[in-house]
Amino acid sequence: MNLRRLKYFIKIVDVGSLTQAADILHIAQPALSQQLATLEGEVNQQLLIRTKRGVTPTEAGKILYIHAQAILRQCDQAQSAIDGSALALSGSVSVGLAPGTAAQQLALPLMEEVHRQYPGIVLYFNENFGTTLSELIMNGRMDMAVIYGNREIHGLRFMPLMKEELYFVCPHALSKPLKTVSLAQVAKYDLFLPRIYNIMRKVIDDAFIHEEVTYRVKCEIESQTTLNAALAAGLGCTIMPESAARAMLKASGSWMAKIDKPNIQAALSFCMSDHLPLSQPAEAVKAILLSLMASRTVDNRPLTLVG
Template sequence: MNLRRLKYYVKIVDIGSLTQAAEVLHIAQPALSQQLAALEGELDQQLLIRTKRGVTPTEAGKILYSHAQTILRQCEQAQTAVDNAGSALSGQVSVGLAPSTAASLLAMPLIQAVKARHPAIVLYLNENFGSPMSEQIMNGRMDMAVIYGDKAVHGLSFVPLMKEELFLVGAGTPPATGGTVELNEVIKYDLFMPRPYNVVRRLVDETLLREKLKANIIAEIESPSTLNAAVLNGLGVTIVPESAARSMATQTGIWLSRITSPGIQAPLSFCMSDHLALSPPAQAVKDILLSLMVKRTQDNRPLMLVH
């Protein structure tokens, strides 16, 4: 097995077509097919299923694809480290930040700090929900992320940063209790929530189960912009961490109430692979990100720093 064949294989899977992959790689299709056949021969496994619409990986092919991405990424990091030995840090570093959170507010300070200290590092910033980002970290396609969650997951390492209280957010008339609302009152509202795999949704579901309560969820929304619009138009309310709630409440007519009896807290954590070493540029970005995160928790009193 050689790196060139792995590179070819990843490109074929990414594009889903031998013909188009050959064009992108600037090699003849018969030659690309020979390289694929040689790789399948080395592994003694069929890696791709050919159809009229293109190619799709077999189960063995999916496993190889995941490992190949990691191998190729590590080789790129090794080459970059060797090329930059004794010189300023450079290269690409990918960072995920949970959307509409205290983490997402770090995007601009992070860009500024990295630009000032390591101008040759190119940042790739991605705001997304936790599960897709954690999967990208596990397969080596993302270096690190700040996401909700702190439970041990195979392939991932979590460093707890802080905890945020969950708030009910809506438009129009706020709860009679004002700044707080009990959980048994929350279930009387029409709720917008993310899918069950989302950490915040899971925390809410687990608390409701313990309290023997059932929420009235009328829609599951993943897009922050769509969720914001639905709440702003009075179609329902939502439950989000404090930083997201306060961001939404900057709009006219939006109210927020901290959930009590019982309260619910969402842990925000720094996440990285537990088996793939960070490149020197990624390690430098990690140090900057964690220092910015600690400073934010110290400056923002409502948030609870995890000791």
């Protein structure tokens, strides 16, 4: 039996009139009569007796009326339980955040909002390079991550979030600060960059190749602590997305300049498995994270989301 027809039937019995019930339900009387006829066909019984004064339920109608009320009450209780189930979500949810990304600044707001909405969920944060985080997701050891890149990779699904411009980060010991630099100027310095399988390295390599500029990689570093120390010692420079560059200036004793010839951008994406479904707690955390990404600012500037 259709729940909507049961609601109609209850209303008809309550008011004792098809015409009045149709007005209350905001449907045409012929349509309501058709719904009643369909319901009587489903139960194979006449449910109402039509009189000049209106309608009254038959014995079968009285029985159905009692059961219909109980059925609809249980449905309402079930919906209330479902609506309230979110408050009871519990479990562990792992979130990866690439170091220095705009998303990394949302770690504390995410923690606070998850605790406010779902106190039973325990967050686990992992700050690491994108390749490590994506491997953990592919292996089912991490639920989600915000990392650079959006390439098609078997086992992963990417949701583009925003794009960040790349900046040249140089120690004060090697040069006076500049506001902008060209890629040709950057190539004059020894560079510390991640390994070639890193998406950030690929973006940088592609830019140099496109400009037909040769550059020098002094050392491949994927540790932020080591990178900061190398720059602080004046051993070389690096190239980073804007938020990552800003985050390392103090620790590395450096300045940053936008690379404007050409302008280079890195895509920041939400990453999850393309075949392993998220748990209910993880889905809840995902929704909060994406909402925060859409509403927060970085260094008092709105995030420029894509898609």
